[in-house]
Amino acid sequence: MKLEYIALLTQLIINDLAIINKLNLDFKPGMTVLTGETGAGKSILIDALGLVLGDRADTNIIRGDSEKTDITAIFYVKDNVDVNKKLNALEIESSNDELFIRRTIRKDGRSRSYINNTPVPNQALKDIGENLIEIYGQHAHHSLSQQKKQRELLDQHGGHEQILLKVTETYDELVAIENKINDLKINEEDFESTLTLLNYQIEELNKLAIEESEYAKLSEEYKRQSNSKYIIETCHEVLNELSESDNAISEKLSRCQNKINELCQIDNSFKNIPNLIETSLIQIYEAKSEINNYLNGFNTDTSQLETLEGKINKLNELARKYKTKPEELSTHLNLLMSKLNELENSFEVKESLKQKKEELIEEYNILSKKLREKRIQTATVFTRKITEKLHELGMTGKLEVKIEALTDDKPRPLGMDNITFMVSTNPGQPLRPIAKVASGGELSRIGLAIQIISSKEKNRSAMIFDEVDAGIGGSVAEIVGKLLNTLSKNNQIFCVTHLPQVASCGDQHYLVVKNTISDETYTKVTELSQTERVNEIARMLAGMEVTDESLANAQKMLALK
Numbered sequence: 019m020k021l022e023y024i025a026l027l028t029q030l031i032i033n034d035l036a037i038i039n040k041l042n043l044d045f046k047p048g049m050t051v052l053t054g055e056t057g058a059g060k061s062i063l064i065d066a067l068g069l070v071l072g073d074r075a076d077t078n079i080i081r082g083d084s085e086k087t088d089i090t091a092i093f094y095v096k097d098n099v100d101v102n103k104k105l106n107a108l109e110i111e112s113s114n115d116e117l118f119i120r121r122t123i124r125k126d127g128r129s130r131s132y133i134n135n136t137p138v139p140n141q142a143l144k145d146i147g148e149n150l151i152e153i154y155g156q157h158a159h160h161s162l163s164q165q166k167k168q169r170e171l172l173d174q175h176g177g178h179e180q181i182l183l184k185v186t187e188t189y190d191e192l193v194a195i196e197n198k199i200n201d202l203k204i205n206e207e208d209f210e211s212t213l214t215l216l217n218y219q220i221e222e223l224n225k226l227a228i229e230e231s232e233y234a235k236l237s238e239e240y241k242r243q244s245n246s247k248y249i250i251e252t253c254h255e256v257l258n259e260l261s262e263s264d265n266a267i268s269e270k271l272s273r274c275q276n277k278i279n280e281l282c283q284i285d286n287s288f289k290n291i292p293n294l295i296e297t298s299l300i301q302i303y304e305a306k307s308e309i310n311n312y313l314n315g316f317n318t319d320t321s322q323l324e325t326l327e328g329k330i331n332k333l334n335e336l337a338r339k340y341k342t343k344p345e346e347l348s349t350h351l352n353l354l355m356s357k358l359n360e361l362e363n364s365f366e367v368k369e370s371l372k373q374k375k376e377e378l379i380e381e382y383n384i385l386s387k388k389l390r391e392k393r394i395q396t397a398t399v400f401t402r403k404i405t406e407k408l409h410e411l412g413m414t415g416k417l418e419v420k421i422e423a424l425t426d427d428k429p430r431p432l433g434m435d436n437i438t439f440m441v442s443t444n445p446g447q448p449l450r451p452i453a454k455v456a457s458g459g460e461l462s463r464i465g466l467a468i469q470i471i472s473s474k475e476k477n478r479s480a481m482i483f484d485e486v487d488a489g490i491g492g493s494v495a496e497i498v499g500k501l502l503n504t505l506s507k508n509n510q511i512f513c514v515t516h517l518p519q520v521a522s523c524g525d526q527h528y529l530v531v532k533n534t535i536s537d538e539t540y541t542k543v544t545e546l547s548q549t550e551r552v553n554e555i556a557r558m559l560a561g562m563e564v565t566d567e568s569l570a571n572a573q574k575m576l577a578l579k
Contacts, residue, residue: 025101025150025479026094026510027067028116034084035069036062037532039540049506051521052514052543053554054530059541060514063530064153064484067091071147072131072140075123082538086124093117093150093480100149110136117150119143148479154465155458155484155514162439162465163453169437172419175472176396178389182432185385189431192378199371202364209365216358219340223351226332233345236330243323250316253309260306268302271295379429386434393421393435400471407467411501412494413460415443417452417467459488463498469509470501480510487517499523518558522575527551551576 032041037059052060069075070091080087095101096115105112110133120132121143131140152161161167173182226232242249261268275295281288330344337344397419405416422436440449443460452464462483469481483502487495499520502511506525515521527546532539546554552572553564560568 024095024098027091027151027480027512028094029090029092030063030066031088031090031092032063032066033088034081035066035087035089036079036081037539037541038062038066039081041541041543043528043543044545045510045512046526047506047510048525049503049511049513049523050526050528051524052512052528052530053516053521053558055532056516058530058532059543060530061484062541063543064155064482064514067151067482068153069123070119070121070143071151072142072144075121075129077123077125077127080123080125084125086122088120088122090118090120093119095150098149101146104142104146104149105133108133108136108138108142110134110138117146119146151480151482152465153482153484154462154486155482162461162468163451165436165438168419168439168452169432169435171468171472172393172396172400172437175400176392178392178396181385181389181392185382185389185433186431188378188382188385189429192375192382192429195371195375195378199368199375202368202371209361213358213361216354216361220351220354220358223336223347223354226329226336228333228348228351230348231345232348233330233333236326236333240323240326240330243318243326246316246318246323250313250318253313257306257309260302268299271299271302275299382429386429389433390421390423390435393433393437397421403471404464404467407471408464410494410497411463411467412490413443413463414445415441415447416449417441417464418449420449457485457488459485459490462486462488466498466501466505469505480512481505482512482514484514486513487515487520491517491519495519516558518555518572518575521558522555522572522578527554529554548576 026047027045029045030041030043032038034040043063052063054060065073065079066089069079070089094115095112095117101117102112105117112134118132118134120135122130122132129140131138131143133142133146148161154162173179258266260266263269275292278288278291278295282292333344333347337347340347340350342350401416401418408415408417418440420438420440422438424430424434424436439452441452441455441460441464442449443455443457447455452461462485465481466483466486486502487498490498495517496519499517500523502513502520503523503525505511513520513524521527527550529544529546529550531542531544533542534540544550552569555572555575556564556568559571
């Protein structure tokens with residue numbers, strides 16, 4: 019296996035598809051040809067690849083009474099960066115250089131798709147298939163009629179990679195800037211009103227000089243002031259009980275202390291008790307002093323009580339207004355100030371981002387204009403080369419590249435151009451989009467011409483040319499075969515052909531035969547040996563009756579490959 023290939027179809031396994039029972043085909047690098055009589059099932063192989071790469075499925079394709087059809091394609095994808103990116107996006111692991119794609123279609127219409135045994139949506143097969151294989155011909159999967167592919171081919175031929183990269187990078191920057199602007203969630207219409215409201219709310223709260231724990235302190239002071247009479251009366255009662263009456267606690271303790279001292283004269287066991295009583299007396303005197311100090315500093319101003327009550331009521335009112343707790347008004351004030359700061363900063367940031375956006379738009383427009391100029395220059399050369407090559411391939415018409423500037427001023431990642439391949443397949447016919455004009459064989463030959471002209475040293479995906487030899491013969495068929503073989507030096511080529519001139523140019527040859535046994539029809543596909551190839555090409559030359567002359571000609575054709 020050539021290690022330089024970045025996309026190589028190595029195996030195709032088909033079960034119960036149309037008239038195919040079971041089929042397991044191994045493919046090699048280079049050019050593989052498939053031959054066989056009309057109706058043998060050659061196109062079914064192409065259909066199978068289309069299905070495994072995401073084409074729409076019809077339950078009528080399921081063989082006979084089988085409940086399902088099952089198709090598996092195995093690709094060698096070493097160093098295929100695009101495939102690896104898509105696998106990572108799908109969170110699919112790839113531990114080696116092989117990629118397994120499987121599609122199961124059931125009679126009830128259900129379809130299941132898998133990549134490396136991981137279930138995926140059918141669209142994933144289409145996405146990853148773009149980097150694996152290209153089908154040229156009258157087939158649902160062919161990409162040549164897609165404008166996306168046409169743009170890629172033109173840019174590849176013109177070597178626009180650097181300018182295209184700059185356009186894409188500038189576009190990505192522009193999108194990122196627009197996302198940042200949208201994330202700020204602010205516009206000019208509501209900025210001033212929001213700013214005014216925040217300033218008013220902050221000023222309203224600041225007037226009360228709200229500090230942390232302010233409400234708790236005010237509530238405590240209000241509680242004290244509103245109970246001032248009771249506090250003063252109770253303090254005096256306590257003072258009286260402690261020391262200001264004949265029956266006060268301090269007097270009783272003093273008398274007790276004197277009696278204990280008398281006992282100490284009789285029995286030394288009482289010696290520690292007088293000190294304990296003395297300690298109690300000291301604490302009583304300290305308590306008395308604390309109470310007196312409190313009373314001396316106690317303010318019973320009625321106006322202060324009214325002021326406290328008014329401020330507490332105001333705080334409760336604001337708390338209801340701002341839907342928070344009175345004790346959390348300080349936190350709410352800080353939140354409003356933070357919002358104001360963020361609002362002012364966001365407007366400044368947005369203005370800066372808008373300026374940057376305008377600069378990027380200007381840069382993008384300059385780059386996309388340069389890209390368009392390069393595309394127009396490339397299209398002139400590209401058109402001439404393709405048309406010349408089409409004439410070599412027996413097509414008398416011409417191909418032109420139509421480049422239209424998009425007028426909606428909406429930047430796009432790949433430039434501001436609408437690119438369409440226009441073709442006239444016969445002299446005098448008007449140019450029309452390639453998808454609306456070309457037949458299957460013409461699409462194949464146009465694809466071949468483009469690939470020959472665009473072929474680079476770097477290998478691309480595998481390619482299938484179906485009906486490439488339709489309506490041609492003789493020297494043109496020889497040219498087609500040689501061009502396909504040339505293309506296969508750096509790419510894996512598959513060709514379904516009816517012409518011996520094309521079949522003889524292959525490196526690998528499969529014969530497709532339809533057999534009927536016990537009223538059951540099935541397709542058999544066999545890889546031919548060199549001797550078998552001679553016989554098959556001789557059959558293609560002479561028909562059912564192979565002659566010595568046709569065998570000799572077949573050997574000569576294979577020798578000249």
